[in-house]
Amino acid sequence: MESLSRKLEVKEQLKHCLTSYRDSGLNNCIQQIETRILSKKIRFPLLEFCGETFFQEIKLEEQIAFCAQIERLKTIGGNVIIGIILQKRLHHNLKESIGKAAEYISLADAWYICDIIGERVFGYALLNSWDQTFPLIQDLANHPSNWVVRSLGAGFHNAIKNGLEKLYVEQLFLLLLSKANVKDKEMKQGMGWAAKTTAKFHPDIIAKFKSEIENTEKTGAWFRTKVRIGLERHQYAKGN
Incomplete structure (x- = not known):
């Protein structure tokens, strides 16, 4: 695979x-993107630059079709x-x-x-538009797709590590606790990641x-393990 490493x-x-x-x-543009961008090896920061460029250039009414x-x-x-692109569109229609x-x-x-999408959309929205975003996230926590529930954990992780207010982090953690006994592997991965970041x-x-x-009846061992790892990382960061 050809690599594009320079801006x-x-x-x-x-x-x-x-x-x-x-x-x-639009259709011809997508064909060009597939050939010239998506078939190449490109680092994420440069792909984000591509996303920003397309957001600026593609007509607003065509951006969802583009995505x-x-x-x-x-x-x-x-x-x-x-x-x-969806992150940039949050300001137009969250x-x-x-x-x-x-x-x-x-x-x-x-x-x-x-x-990839959860961090960039859900995480950014929680960090920058909490009041509008959190009710939507609460609904998505019960989404029938395990992939969507997993993605929330990625979003929580992103928002917390980037300085989400403690009051809001606590509300996210309560949501995590409501999922702390799930059995699905993907959901455990996402929720566990966010729990670990909270603890850190x-x-x-x-x-x-x-x-x-x-509480072993309501909280799975996997959740406690992630919390323990996060606490250990907190101590390590302090130099203890």
């Missing part, structure tokens, strides 16, 4: 894609581009962007799709809910 190289490929869009429309076509190509890089993120994640056939950055929240965490 200048990526810009050159983007130029061809955008020229195709302006001259021939849908990119999703159907089933590429790793395509998920990064989708994640960034509910739609979160709903579309969940829709694309529900079509996933691999764990990384959940994490906010050990006092863990202490506050110690009795709930230690």
Whole structure:
């Protein structure tokens, strides 16, 4: 697989894609993106740059159709581009962007799709638009797709590590506790990741809910293990 490692190289490929869009429309643009961008090995920061560029250049009313076509190509890089475009669209229509993120994640056939989109959309939305976002996240916590539930953990992780207010982190942790006894592997991966991050950055929240965490009827051993690892990482970061 050919690698594009420099921004200048990526810009050159983007130029061809955008020229195709302006001259021939969305479908031809997608074909160019598949050939010139998504079939190459490109680092995530450069793919995020691609997403930002497409958001700026693709007409607002065509962006969802654009994302849908990119999703159907089933590429790793395509998920990064989708994640960034939906993230940028949060300011235009937050509910739609979160709903579309969940829709694309529900079509996933691999764990990384959940994490790539979940971090960039759900995590960003929680960090920047808590009041609007949290009720939607509560609904998604009961989504029939295990991939969507897993992706919430990725979003929580992203928001917490990037400085989500402690008051809000506690509310997320209560949501995690409500899922602390699930058996599904993918859901455990996502919820466990977020629990570990909570413990690493906010050990006092863990202490506050110690009795709930230690309740073996309501909380799985896997959840306690992730919390323990997070607490150990907190201590290590302090140099203890």
